[in-house]
Amino acid sequence: MNTAQAQTVLPQAGGPAGRRRCGPATSADPVRALQAFFRARYAVRRGICLLNAARYDAAAEAFQQARVLNPTATSLARCLAACHRGADRPADTAAETGRALADNPSDACCAIRHALTLWTDGRGAEAIRALRDAIERAPNDAELQFQLGVMLATHHQWEEAELRFAQAVAIDKNHVDALVYLALCHGARQEPQQAVRLLHKAVQRRPDDARIGLLLAQAARAAQDSGDAVCLRLVKPPDVEADDPDALAALTERVSDDPDFVDALLALPWGDADRGIYLLLLEAVRQVLARQGEHADLHYQCGVILDRLGRSRESLSQTRRAVELDPTHTRALIELAHACQRANRPEEALKWLHQITGLGREYADVYYLLGNAHRQLGSIEKAATAYRKALRLNRHYEDARRALESLPQEPHLRHSGVRQRQAGGASSPKGTPAPDPATTPQSPPPA
Secondary structure (H helix, E strand, O other), X not given: OOHHHHXXXXXXXXXXXXXXXXXXXXXXXXHHHHHXXXXXXXXXXXXXXXXXXXXXXXXXXXXXXXXXXXXXXXXXXXXXXXXHHOOOOOOXXXXXXXXXXXXXXXXXXXXXXXXXXXXXXXXXXXXXXXXXXXXXXXXXXXXXXXXXXXXXXXXXXXXXXXXXXXXXXXXXXXXXXXXXXXXXXXXXXXXXHHHHHHHHHHHHHOOOOHHHHHHHHHHHHHHHHOOOOOOOOOOOXXXXXXXXXXXXXXXXXXXXXXOHHHHHHHXXXXXXXXXXHHHHHHHHHHHHHHHOOOOHHHHHHHHHHHHHOOOHHHHHHHHHHHHHHOOOOHHHHHHHHHHHHHOOOHHHHHHHHHHHHOOOOOOHHHHHHHHHHHHHOOOHHHHHHHHHHHHHHOOOOHHHHHHHHOOOOOHXXXXXXXXXXHHOOOOOOOOOOOOOOOOOOOOOOOO
């Protein structure tokens, strides 16, 4: 491998310390970090499918999307832990790691940690020397060989770097990072078939890593363009990690410490890519409920999650429990009214909605649902009254306006709806301004 080839290819894999950086989670926005993790996972699964279908360009796009969302392919447990603690502690100093290495000279992990701290401190030559000394003590340690190879490549010592990667793979055929770097060396020498073989092994051992998937897609396309036959048979990573004890423990701790975290997750726009987090979140909420069974908010949140997973009966049971614990839980009452209307039980829906209005709480959504329930029962005038009330609370409530205008009712009710539209808002007593939708609630805030 010549210098130009190595300079083009090897930097793609990052420097020695790059593999140890934290993933996408940040303390500034842990909710979106968690969402990004699951969307990256979905993109990786899609990329694997596209590789198997020999659609290498499309696979590369999917893996690139995953890399943007989760740059270091961190695990879910690490993502959640970073959300919880906010930020990693500062790196150890070279002096501290040097003392630890002196106390444990045969500990390869101490040697690597010391070399990496020297490296990040700008003392590259000392870092390389520290790794050479460690290899003399433990020549059959694959990680030591690999780390030395990365540092040598960064110092433009390409030939020895490739030998170190090959040595690491010879010692440990499952060393994923060594497989990747050795594949990059073959790619630099225009040997895409060899690169595909090594990257295929790496993806099999680390299927969640979008960076490796992207490199495999690029190598497979290069091999195909050079006339080589490529046949990939990869297994997709599982789409959920609800049985991952570390991830579940981290999320359960987060939910227990901050119940609003669940509301923040549920408030985000979700798609099919996010089913995995619902399953994990459900298990975490249930574990917290096992310790805090009288927590109405958690029962309500559990009901919402179950509803989004299509488990409506269980959802209804949890929502009812929330209302039993807190008869003033407005969101749970509204959810029960929704469920009753979907099940064509308007009388029961009215009971829950009147429980809200009886508390003196006036929300446009509640009156819109009241209108729907009265309409189901054939009480057209009561429905019109409820829709008009919703429009007085929020003059821009288009669903309520359309519902009012579509009522098969007497002419005077139709005209009242038209007058509201022409006025551009709610009908108000003479001399009284219509409520401002910016200050009038349409839906209840979190309980």
